[in-house]
Amino acid sequence: MMQEVLIIEEENGVFTAVLNNPPMNTLHAELIDALADLIDTLSASSTTKALILTGSGEKAFAAGADINEFLTLDSARGREMSKKGQDIFDALSSLPFPVICALNGYTLGAGLELALATDIRIAEEQIKLGLPEVNLGIIPGYGGTQRLSRLIGIGKAKEFIFSGDYLNAEEALRLGVVEKVVPRGTACEAAKEFAQSLAKKPPLAIAGAKKAINQGIEISLSKGQELERKVFGELCDSEDAKEGANAFLEKRKPLFRGV
The missing domain is CATH 1.10.12.10 (Lyase 2-enoyl-coa Hydratase, Chain  A, domain 2)
Incomplete structure (x- = not known):
């Protein structure tokens, strides 16, 4: 039986989608496609109040894309892959209800780009965030260069992306990359509590x-x-x-x- 790469739960109109590609929840093609299908389904729903994204296990929210897929890329395929990811994350960002990210571990590369496409990011105290694509000879391709610079400013975004360095939770909070830091193991619960409070709003x-x-x-x-x-x-x-x-x-x- 194939592993379910995206586990969906619902309570009072609040959906929780768990990225399920352990141990690092890398965003391979199947998981990206599952996210696209979920976004399409929820965008057509008039009863959805909020969406929460989180990762399975305790190690990672999502530690980037599947590097094995990069080995087959040339210029044309690279542009195609980038556009597909950008289109899906743009659709996520455009959903008419709150999208909250519960970051429960490493949030790297495409995983951070996914988080940046959401409205609110709640991070556990132990997480590490990064856009380390430069260390692979490439750049973020799913909107990271654009969303991060709009969020924290051009200079800081350049420093972060040029170096490929990681941020801890408190640094991310100070820069405005995340909105809240919570104890280990509590991000999803905090996100659900916040989402249920928003579900009562008009x-x-x-x-x-x-x-x-x-x-x-x-x-x-x-x-x-x-x-x-x-x-x-x-x-x-x-x-x-x-x-x-x-x-x-x-x-x-x-x-x-x-x-």
Whole structure:
């Protein structure tokens, strides 16, 4: 029987996807394809509240791509492989609900690029993060050069990528690569707790905020504010906005329905 490379669990609309390619959970072609299928399925769902990504075991979240696959690459195949990974991670980033990464061990190369495509990263205290592709004579190819520089600034991203050095959890927190550090063995539980709290929020507002932030960072401030006005106006027409205001005035808990 073939190993299930992506283990999926669901609770109250919160999905947890466990990368299951032990011991290092390398992102080989089968696992990348499984992630793509999951993203396609959840993007078509109106009931998904959040997605959590984590790794199986205690050693790694995902320690990069499968190096054996690199041996067959030439220029054309390299571009094709890079585009496929970028497209999948872009689709993950564009999901209209929160995507949270629970980093439970080594998070390297494509594994870190996957984490950078999520909204929130919760790291256990023992983890190591890195983009060591330069040591293989290549560069990050799944969006790492672009997402990391937008996240921590061009200079720090160059220092990190040029050197191929690893960061520990506290360094990653200080630089803003992760949002929270938790004790060993607790990242997934912390992610689930946070995701369940977000699941009670109005889904249209969460989706709108995510759209405004993700798209706004790519354009000028004036264009970003124009986008914000558009999303704000659209939300003002929603039943959730009326419910939120009425619940506040009536001093009761709101019941958001995503309409």
